[in-house]
Amino acid sequence: MSSPKTLYDKIVDEHRILSFDESSEADERLLLYIDRTVLNEYTSPQAFSGLRAAGRTPWRPAASLGVVDHVNSTNPDPGAGALDDGARRQIEYLSENGRDFGIEIFDLFDPRQGIEHVVMPELGMVLPGMVIAAGDSHSTTYGAFGVVGFGIGTSDIEHLLATQTLVYRRLKTMRVAVDGRLAPGVTAKDLIMEVIRRIGADGAAGHAVEFAGTAIEALGVEARMTVCNMAVECGARVALMAPDDKVIDYIASCPRAPSAELLAQARTEWSSLRSDPDARFNKEIALDASEVPPMVSWGTSPDQSLAITQSVPDPEDIPAARRADAVRALAYMGLAPNTPLQDIAIDRAFIGSCTNARLSDLRDAAEILKGRKVAPGVRAMISPGSSNVRRAAEAEGIDRIFIDAGFEWRRSGCSLCLAMNDDSLAPGERCASSTNRNFEGRQGIGGRTHLMSPAMVAAAAVTGKLVDVRSLAATGAL
Known part of the structure; x- marks a missing residue:
């Protein structure tokens, strides 16, 4: 046997x-x-x-x-x-x-x-x-x-x-x-x-x-x-x-x-x-x-993440083996220890990538965006995962929800996930992103990436900062 x-x-x-x-x-x-x-x-x-x-x-x-x-x-x-x-x-x-x-x-x-x-x-x-x-x-x-x-x-x-x-x-x-x-x-x-x-x-x-x-x-x-x-x-x-x-x-x-x-x-x-x-x-x-809980990354590696309700960690509270990485990550991200994550303002919002750009992801984000507008000073982009996803979303009217909210409705591609094209962050720009990696320079030289779900990205886009998506879903209004 x-x-x-x-x-x-x-x-x-x-x-x-x-x-x-x-x-x-x-x-x-x-x-x-x-x-x-x-x-x-x-x-x-x-x-x-x-x-x-x-x-x-x-x-x-x-x-x-x-x-x-x-x-x-x-x-x-x-x-x-x-x-x-x-x-x-x-x-x-x-x-x-x-x-x-x-x-x-x-x-x-x-x-x-x-x-x-x-x-x-x-x-x-x-x-x-x-x-x-x-x-x-x-x-x-x-x-x-x-x-x-x-x-x-x-x-x-x-x-x-x-x-x-x-x-x-x-x-x-x-x-x-x-x-x-x-x-x-x-x-x-x-x-x-x-x-x-x-x-x-x-x-x-x-x-x-x-x-x-x-x-x-x-x-x-x-x-x-x-x-x-x-x-x-x-x-x-x-x-x-x-x-x-x-x-x-x-x-x-x-x-x-x-x-x-x-x-x-x-x-x-x-x-x-x-x-x-x-x-x-x-x-x-x-x-x-x-x-x-709803999660968001604070550092430059996907494992440097916390619940959105928490604060940026103090390196002194991190195990010694990972302390140096935390210090470097905070310096690159321009964050101070103990800053509430929900106090962090963003410049960009991006929904896309092979991780989170399928039709169900777009539907989740659209539910948050209905009747809302992207916050002043935030540039928001959505790149559907494929041309088929893009057409299916358009058939459901999802594209109009994104466009009416102030998102750029773009074509399909890896796009801002890895900045090998004309989509990239400028040095110092902070982005709420539905992508998979937040390495240094991943979305552009000097760009700062916070990983989260598509719905969380949508919530950040309309509030102008990292935010617990549940607070928007619960109130139904900003």
């Missing part, structure tokens, strides 16, 4: 071609088959150049999809966005490589263009039990579907394209059990920020993290993607959730979903994709969802 297995180990074992050391230990080196990848214009050029130089072609071109998302402008006026020569060449080269190697590309003018981790699931290309590797660390997003998804470097992209395999080292496993119910005004973004705060930026390093529990099961599929997306910010190389009927129904609604007949056949198998009851994890963490 075989020993109990985690979901992660089951999927890895199904995709293992051979083991280099015949070990069943957590650090086993193996050759892993990869089902699919998504390519972008920023991390794929060197890989394609390597293929060309070696005279190789992709092993399975149909297993790849290319999208433009990192360097493109999101200016709503197609003729107004600025592209430097490097960005223009990256976009052109992706299209050239797609044409020469038979890979489908969603370029700037494709109606399906968008951020890779939004586009792949909404098409129905992410299916339970798959292994998906891509040149972006937030490929953990796909774990919401019961997929082993992880980011890889450029040399690995080349190897993957040429062989449809990767040399891979098996990870340790961690289970984060979240039971109970999230309170009103608290979202999946708050949940994962609290997990990161509790275990630290390296708390899951070297691990595949499985999220489980009644609170996870209660989340919608898009909310689950948010949790898996940001798991990488606590060091996780893979994030996973057992697929259920919500996942299968989501896939069934997608344009490239398997046929109804195949879905019916797959439903039983996919529903069985879960860790065995007696499976052992290397680490286990438990969390009560009802204790999670």
Whole structure:
């Protein structure tokens, strides 16, 4: 009788071609088959150049999809966005490589263009039990579907394209059990920020993290993607959730979903994709969802976060091992210890990214913005996660809510999440952001980023400062 297995180990074992050391230990080196990848214009050029130089072609071109998302402008006026020569060449080269190697590309003018981790699931290309590797660390997003998804470097992209395999080292496993119910005004973004705060930026390093529990099961599929997306910010190389009927129904609604007949056949198998009851994890963490508050980051790492009702910490109260990081973070952020977080004024507000720019995120923010206006002196932007999300929001009239409130309704792309385009913060500008990282310079040299949920960003935009979104939802008026 075989020993109990985690979901992660089951999927890895199904995709293992051979083991280099015949070990069943957590650090086993193996050759892993990869089902699919998504390519972008920023991390794929060197890989394609390597293929060309070696005279190789992709092993399975149909297993790849290319999208433009990192360097493109999101200016709503197609003729107004600025592209430097490097960005223009990256976009052109992706299209050239797609044409020469038979890979489908969603370029700037494709109606399906968008951020890779939004586009792949909404098409129905992410299916339970798959292994998906891509040149972006937030490929953990796909774990919401019961997929082993992880980011890889450029040399690995080349190897993957040429062989449809990767040399891979098996990870340790961690289970984060979240039971109970999230309170009103608290979202999946708050949940994962609290997990990161509790275990630290390296708390899951070297691990595949499985999220489980009644609170996870209660989340919608898009909310689950948010949790898996940001798991990488606590060091996780893979994030996973057992697929259920919500996942299968989501896939069934997608344009490239398997046929109804195949879905019916797959439903039983996919529903069985879960860790065995007696499976052992290397680490286990438990969390009560009802204790999670609306969160906001104060520093320059996602784990430097607190409840919005708290104050900026005093470095003297922080453990010695992390004190120097806190001192540097406060200096960069221009914050004084013990300042109430809700006293911090902002200059910019941004809703977007592969973390929080799906239709449900836009709906959450729009609920806060109805009948309200962006505060004087605040520049507010919204960049939907894909062109499909943008059109769906427009069909519901959500765009008018944002525009009437004073937000710029922009096109799809990574945008202000990482400032590789003409969207960036000026030195010293402070931004309430729905993105995933608040590193120094991430949104622009000298820019200061506070991470939070889309609804919290909307609340900050209309008040001009960091604020507890529950106070707006409770009063219904400013």
